[in-house]
Amino acid sequence: MTPEHIVKKFFEEVRSGKNPDYATELMADQVLAHQVISEEEITVVRTPKDYAEHVKEMIDAYGDFSLEIQEFIVQDQKVYVRWKQAGTHVGEVDGYQPTNLPVIEIASAIYRIENEKIVEYWIQIDRAGIENQLKRNTNN
Known part of the structure; x- marks a missing residue:
């Protein structure tokens, strides 16, 4: 499988929430996850099981x-x-109780593929935008 096919399948099956446990087929046993939060970069090690739980x-x-x-x-x-x-917003998020109002996340990531598995990624999420939506929804 090509890197393109692997990442497309990852989004179609795992990241979409359709089949989170399929992460075991597309991710290495340990994946370096570089999370860029403002000017700070945090690297955590994720397993396919961890990632599936995150999607759930x-x-x-x-x-x-x-x-x-x-x-x-x-x-x-x-x-x-x-x-x-x-x-x-149907479940608690960062201390915000469910409002049943829409929440939109804009994000991007670069995935590195090795031996037909995702082995590393760098992700940026508009966390401030999500926080603003949660605050606004709570105050309505």
């Missing part, structure tokens, strides 16, 4: 969300993806 937590928080890929660029073993996720 998103489903608990935002229900059956939609996921739209807005940009998809392949360069050798790296794949850049920018997406828009839209869900409904």
